[in-house]
Amino acid sequence: MPNLEIETGEIVGAGHASATGRFDDEQLFYLRSRGIPEAQARRLVVRGFFGEIIAKIAVPEVRERLTAAIEHELEITESTEKTTVS
Numbered sequence: 001m002p003n004l005e006i007e008t009g010e011i012v013g014a015g016h017a018s019a020t021g022r023f024d025d026e027q028l029f030y031l032r033s034r035g036i037p038e039a040q041a042r043r044l045v046v047r048g049f050f051g052e053i054i055a056k057i058a059v060p061e062v063r064e065r066l067t068a069a070i071e072h073e074l075e076i077t078e079s080t081e082k083t084t085v086s
Contacts, residue, residue, distance in 0.1 A: 027041075027045050028041050028042065031045075039081055043074050043078070044076065044079075046070070046074065047070070047074070049071050050066070050067075054066050054067060054070075
């Protein structure tokens with residue numbers, strides 16, 4: 001179970017947030033209606049979601065590492081989808 005511990009007496013400004021959820025069906029519908037295959041549309045939505053977050057990171061090296069990690073995971077997902085379909 002996730003736990004947030006604050007080790008100082010100053011708890012002003014401490015916080016935690018999390019977001020989970022399904023893909024936005026409207027975004028997928030829009031992309032699919034433009035002729036984009038479902039798997040590619042899902043990857044575009046994922047890239048867009050993470051891209052907004054990564055753009056806020058001030059350290060270029062961290063942005064690059066996160067982008068590379070996301071692309072790596074998307075490649076793994078894509079290759080898994082191809083072997084599952086075959």
